[in-house]
Amino acid sequence: MREGLKVGILGGGQLGAMLIRHAIDYGLNVSVLDQDPASPCARYSSSFKVGDPMSYDDVISFGSKLDVITIEKEAVNTQALRELAKAGIKVYPSPDVIELIQDKYTQKKYLEDKGIAVPHLIQINNKSELEHHTEMLPACLKKCKNGYDGKGVMMLYNPTDINNAFDEPCILEELVDIKHEISVIVCRDAAGAVICYDPVMMVFNSQHMVLDYQLCPANISEKKATEAINLAIKTAEAINIVGILAVEMFLTSDDLLLVNELAPRPHNSGHHTIESCTTSQYEQLLRILVGMPLGDTKLKKSSVMINVFEPAANKKNSIEDAMKAILKTSDVHLHWYGKSSGKAGRKMGHITITEDTVENAITKATIIRNILKDSYGQE
Numbered sequence: 452m453r454e455g456l457k458v459g460i461l462g463g464g465q466l467g468a469m470l471i472r473h474a475i476d477y478g479l480n481v482s483v484l485d486q487d488p489a490s491p492c493a494r495y496s497s498s499f500k501v502g503d504p505m506s507y508d509d510v511i512s513f514g515s516k517l518d519v520i521t522i523e524k525e526a527v528n529t530q531a532l533r534e535l536a537k538a539g540i541k542v543y544p545s546p547d548v549i550e551l552i553q554d555k556y557t558q559k560k561y562l563e564d565k566g567i568a569v570p571h572l573i574q575i576n577n578k579s580e581l582e583h584h585t586e587m588l589p590a591c592l593k594k595c596k597n598g599y600d601g602k603g604v605m606m607l608y609n610p611t612d613i614n615n616a617f618d619e620p621c622i623l624e625e626l627v628d629i630k631h632e633i634s635v636i637v638c639r640d641a642a643g644a645v646i647c648y649d650p651v652m653m654v655f656n657s658q659h660m661v662l663d664y665q666l667c668p669a670n671i672s673e674k675k676a677t678e679a680i681n682l683a684i685k686t687a688e689a690i691n692i693v694g695i696l697a698v699e700m701f702l703t704s705d706d707l708l709l710v711n712e713l714a715p716r717p718h719n720s721g722h723h724t725i726e727s728c729t730t731s732q733y734e735q736l737l738r739i740l741v742g743m744p745l746g747d748t749k750l751k752k753s754s755v756m757i758n759v760f761e762p763a764a765n766k767k768n769s770i771e772d773a774m775k776a777i778l779k780t781s782d783v784h785l786h787w788y789g790k791s792s793g794k795a796g797r798k799m800g801h802i803t804i805t806e807d808t809v810e811n812a813i814t815k816a817t818i819i820r821n822i823l824k825d826s827y828g829q830e
């Protein structure tokens with residue numbers, strides 16, 4: 452194997468921690484850069500460096516000792532990564548891909564120009580410009596940069612909503628009549644070989660716009676699943692990614708697939724691959740980083756993934772009590788991120804339920820959600 456290879460991750464969150472967990476199987480020592488000394492990766496990496504992945508100097512000093520660098524979040528300094536790539540350090544995904552994806556307008560415009568269907572959108576520089584586009588309402592307003600988990604997204608139903616709109620560069624996007632939200636993860640290696648996971652279906656909490664749970668396989672026809680896979684591959688090739696790419700899509704009420712958003716890194720919608728698939732998304736990324744062949748993506752078991760959020764302080768009960776009840780059930784896999792408890796709504800962990808059918812997994816997931824609500828206080 453490639454034990455001597457020095458691998459680095461920009462970002463020390465739970466996605467990085469799950470990558471480290473899989474790196475152990477490959478005998479790799481992974482270095483991590485994150486600002487927060489208490490981030491999940493800090494406890495698993497002996498080469499954890501406190502520093503800002505957005506800082507040019509921090510990324511250069513972290514990366515110059517490495518052979519290969521990847522990311523677990525998009526907010527990283529691409530200028531520094533470009534310098535490191537010039538110096539011969541492998542950067543997967545490339546700085547160009549990261550930069551393209553960092554800005555929602557650039558990302559979607561690029562895809563549109565490549566003939567990939569995205570919702571109709573325009574660029575908005577500030578709140579006052581919205582007044583000139585009231586004919587587009589109702590519409591969806593999204594911050595171009597640093598939005599995640601629905602935090603940079605708001606719906607504008609009528610012109611009075613503009614008063615509370617974001618006052619920064621945004622995209623204003625047609626309100627799509629969404630039948631289903633799905634995601635396909637594509638893995639693409641340095642030689643251009645590509646393999647995809649089965650589409651997953653995301654079910655969102657309509658009030659908070661965060662993921663409620665995620666099913667695999669998605670409840671869509673085989674024809675649509677193939678179409679989604681082909682669209683994801685076309686997207687990965689269009690941006691020329693080396694690494695893994697989550698392609699989030701809308702299946703519209705007219706049965707059209709539109710690409711909503713890309714993530715060039717391990718993604719929530721691939722959490723289930725740890726237990727459900729022959730090769731997890733994390734192992735897949737490591738294989739790409741160290742130049743090993745892509746692994747089989749076969750779905751061995753159907754799954755449902757549920758996020759575990761920090762409850763509101765006045766509702767919070769012991770997670771241990773909830774887990775004692777939940778972990779009595781078979782084929783239930785807990786991933787606790789070890790984050791310090793913070794704001795209500797913070798993602799603290801996730802649970803993957805594997806079953807022979809997705810219906811059976813949903814039945815168990817419903818019971819587990821009720822336990823999380825009653826014993827832990829999760830909304």
Ligand code: ADP
Pocket residue numbers: 570591593598599600601602603604624625626627628629632655660699711712
């Ligand atoms: P984030 O980057 O914060 O995850 P998304 O673009 O994925 O933002 O939007 C969050 C959620 O908002 C989506 O999952 C979807 O439910 C809803 N949404 C986003 N764009 C649209 C749209 N154009 N029309 C209707 N709903 C949308």
